[in-house]
Amino acid sequence: MNTFRVLKAAVTDVATTQSGARIGVLQLSKGFTLHTPNFIAPTSRGVVPHLSPDNLDRNTGVVGVYVALEDFIEKAPQRVPPLYTWPGTLRDFISLPADNFLILAPRRSPAIVCPKPNSDANISILTSVGFRDLPVKDYVSAAVKLRPDIVISVADIPNMEKPGKTRVPKIPVRTERWLDELIGRTNAGTSSKEAGTDAAAEHRPAVFAPALSLEHVKQRLYIDYLVDNVDKLCGLVFTEADHLLDLPDELQQLAKYHTDVTSGPHEILELIDRGVDMFNANFTGLATDAGIALHFTFGDGSNEGGVPLEPTDLATDMWNEKFATDLSPLEDGCVCYACRKHHKAYIQHCLAAKEMTAWVLLQIHNLNVMDRFFEAVRKSIDQGRWETDKETFAQRYKRELPEKTGKGPRLRGYQYKSAGGDKKLNDPAYRSLDVDAPEEEEGVPEADAAGLQKSGFAQVASDW
Structure with a gap:
């Protein structure tokens, strides 16, 4: 049920x-x-x-x-x-x-x-x-x-x-x-x-x-x-x-x-x-x-005295070269796999080398940050601290995430809003070594008559 x-x-x-x-x-x-x-x-x-x-x-x-x-x-x-x-x-x-x-x-x-x-x-x-x-x-x-x-x-x-x-x-x-x-x-x-x-x-x-x-x-x-x-x-x-x-x-x-x-x-x-x-x-x-590591927390009571706080960043841009020799984890106190097993210098190196391990580790960390965030939200509501914790969070963190500075993985076609005349966002993975060779024209495959008859779920239901 x-x-x-x-x-x-x-x-x-x-x-x-x-x-x-x-x-x-x-x-x-x-x-x-x-x-x-x-x-x-x-x-x-x-x-x-x-x-x-x-x-x-x-x-x-x-x-x-x-x-x-x-x-x-x-x-x-x-x-x-x-x-x-x-x-x-x-x-x-x-x-x-x-x-x-x-x-x-x-x-x-x-x-x-x-x-x-x-x-x-x-x-x-x-x-x-x-x-x-x-x-x-x-x-x-x-x-x-x-x-x-x-x-x-x-x-x-x-x-x-x-x-x-x-x-x-x-x-x-x-x-x-x-x-x-x-x-x-x-x-x-x-x-x-x-x-x-x-x-x-x-x-x-x-x-x-x-x-x-x-x-x-x-x-x-x-x-x-x-x-x-x-x-x-x-x-x-x-x-x-x-x-x-x-x-x-x-x-x-x-x-x-x-x-x-x-x-x-x-x-x-x-x-x-x-x-x-x-x-x-x-x-x-x-x-x-974007190569950004999240590091925000919710409901930790850091502003219980009501003292105005200077807003801090919600995340860190790991493309910054200052992390090339930083052996600390992405976030102090984080127990995710990325923070337990690797440090900022390694992840910054992987980003610079366009090694996909960087995005794997960042995704693991960022999803764990979100998991802790929502767990703290549920605890805050349950304990009657929601209004106070929400106001503290608004004072503690900036609203916008840091701007992207590095070039990330190849963009998927649905990651941007299309407009007429826009150029392709990804560089071609391959190119012809013969500069005089004509570019290959993009075309649509010819329709398969049998495929047209069985193109949708409703049409092929009889085959299941």
Whole structure:
């Protein structure tokens, strides 16, 4: 049974309109438990960047990962993506450790805006080879066939900051219809033909519904639908926090999941104060890519006397050459693998040599910093120190992370926002030694007639 329970709410000023921070527990049907507030690790093609599955399992406290379907279907519709014919689960496909639960979403976090708008039956996605359409029925079939622990329903998010008058009414209607289709399929369970075993046929993932960034009056019918089906939902997914407090009481008791946190821990604390329970801590991976080591702590009582503090940095740029002879760990007192086994000089050397071990060690350390941070947040709320600890943290640390100074690993195509006329961000890995040789033209493979007939989950269901 997939359930979320609020265990305790922080003491808040009754004059405020905010719901306040809270601690809770999310229990999933396969035995996974997530104590909230907590963070989820986003993945790239099913893998937490820079970490192999064994490193993720042994050297981090990550309990859940976020996986996007658009990472795996670049071959469609010309060819059948391997994931579409995979006989097992998505967990098996990406070799996810047994102790980590899996969240399936249609798009990455944060998603890149696609130039083509969504339609009634498709959403626009960005694969590793360009923009594509993903039929919603294919995504629903994927949610059933691949058996994730949590599935996020599709939201009709427009490709513009402020949708027009004719566009706004379509957003809640489409989102509700797609959510209804997902609930219908997941509540029915996985068919024995799709699952292959009786045990798998009983699997029902927890469904998280998208919360739309629209005024309450413009999505009233959609919110009414959520209230009517609240017993079939486990959580709500937000990409913006503007409408967190506009929800009816019935929906306030669901887990709240924010998927686009990119600025840093100050933003996380502000969202926790507004009742958010789960986060995609995207800035952690961005810091690792930039060669930056996090070193912030929460709730250590360092400002109990109320003396104003000079704000310190949230992190350290390890590209700085002054660390070339520094034999101290990334953070004093840290017991993560990177700090126990290596020092700043070694990591700075690996960065300068473009040795990928540097990013492996930084990712291990940064994820452990996040794990300690959220553990301290939960303890602070439980002990009634939330307001004091939050104010102390705001005084103690600068809001922005340090600027990137070095050149990190090769950028993946979805790590930047595309614009017309932009040049490629990565230098070519290979070049022709014959300067007079014409450049090879990029082309799209010719469509395979058989592949076109079996390009989606819905179309190949008969083959399972």
